[in-house]
Amino acid sequence: MDIRLDGRIALVTGASFGLGRAMAHAFADAGAQVAMLARRAAPLAAAEAEISDDTGGRVLAIPCDVRDARQIEVAVSEATSQLGPIDILVNNAGTSRTMPFLEGTDEIWQDDIDLKLMAAVRLTRLVLPGMRERRWGRIINVLNTAAKAPRSGSAPTSVTRAAGMALTKALAQEAAPWGVLVNAMLVGFIETNQWREMHQKQAPEKDFSAFIESRIAGVPLGRIGQPEEFAALALFLASDAGSYITGTAINVDGGMSPVV
Numbered sequence: 001m002d003i004r005l006d007g008r009i010a011l012v013t014g015a016s017f018g019l020g021r022a023m024a025h026a027f028a029d030a031g032a033q034v035a036m037l038a039r040r041a042a043p044l045a046a047a048e049a050e051i052s053d054d055t056g057g058r059v060l061a062i063p064c065d066v067r068d069a070r071q072i073e074v075a076v077s078e079a080t081s082q083l084g085p086i087d088i089l090v091n092n093a094g095t096s097r098t099m100p101f102l103e104g105t106d107e108i109w110q111d112d113i114d115l116k117l118m119a120a121v122r123l124t125r126l127v128l129p130g131m132r133e134r135r136w137g138r139i140i141n142v143l144n145t146a147a148k149a150p151r152s153g154s155a156p157t158s159v160t161r162a163a164g165m166a167l168t169k170a171l172a173q174e175a176a177p178w179g180v181l182v183n184a185m186l187v188g189f190i191e192t193n194q195w196r197e198m199h200q201k202q203a204p205e206k207d208f209s210a211f212i213e214s215r216i217a218g219v220p221l222g223r224i225g226q227p228e229e230f231a232a233l234a235l236f237l238a239s240d241a242g243s244y245i246t247g248t249a250i251n252v253d254g255g256m257s258p259v260v
């Protein structure tokens with residue numbers, strides 16, 4: 001099956017590294033024009049250049065902190081005026097934030113909610129009316145497996161991710177009559193900057209592969225995933241091939257989650 005996104009316009013948040021970058025690459029390679037958002041302009045411009053060179057597709061880097069409602073409005077307006085109305089929205093920007101419950105201040109909780117929940121709410125509110133008008137749209141919320149199976153010390157992330165799953169389900173039902181499909185992808189353990197940063201924080205004395213090795217015991221497939229393996233499913237869901245899938249939350253975790 002040849003999965004194509006020709007003529008589609010996608011907006012991917014957190015697109016300068018890791019999963020977001022891999023999804024932007026896959027979408028551009030399949031013929032979509034892609035607006036790429038992240039905070040830091042330099043790595044974002046480097047990702048834009050690499051994807052554009054590799055795929056020959058039109059990609060547009062827009063620096064934006066998705067925790068800020070005003071910056072989101074400006075970014076969507078720029079993407080729309082330069083590329084056209086958004087057909088595919090991927091809410092992916094995020095960071096790992098887990099801690100003992102008693103260490104989580106109001107500020108930490110609010111920041112996590114703004115980054116992982118309100119950014120998706122606000123972006124969706126801006127692009128959904130156009131999708132409804134055109135009777136076609138795709139919204140993919142990138143969450144993590146803690147949304148279904150929270151563990152000790154996993155707040156606030158597990159809580160905001162569970163809220164993202166509820167948002168996915170509620171919105172999928174409301175938007176289905178308009179041809180807008182809304183799904184979540186739940187990340188387990190995929191090799192990105194997030195893990196390089198964790199390595200530096202938690203075990204800088206080990207080399208990176210030893211650090212990863214020490215964590216894969218709970219992964220039935222016995223290895224860490226690669227961003228391209230994640231992007232392959234995102235591409236499917238974003239395309240016409242995924243036309244009968246909505247309101248679901250799919251684990252992309254090598255079998256790691258105890259919950260289906």
Ligand SMILES: NC(=O)c1ccc[n+]([C@@H]2O[C@H](COP(=O)([O-])OP(=O)(O)OC[C@H]3O[C@@H](n4cnc5c(N)ncnc54)[C@H](OP(=O)(O)O)[C@@H]3O)[C@@H](O)[C@H]2O)c1
Pocket residue numbers: 013014015016017018019020037038039040041043064065066067092093094095096115142143144145187188189190191192193194195
């Ligand atoms: N990799 C995994 O195993 C794993 C596991 C569980 C969940 N996840 C989730 O998957 C998503 C992608 O993570 P990743 O592993 O690809 O991480 P990554 O390689 O660290 O990339 C994170 C991306 O998000 C951007 N970002 C962070 N905060 C942002 C903000 N406030 N506004 C706009 N962009 C922001 C970063 O760029 P800037 O810093 O320049 O903004 C970067 O482009 C995240 O939501 C993450 O929590 C990943």
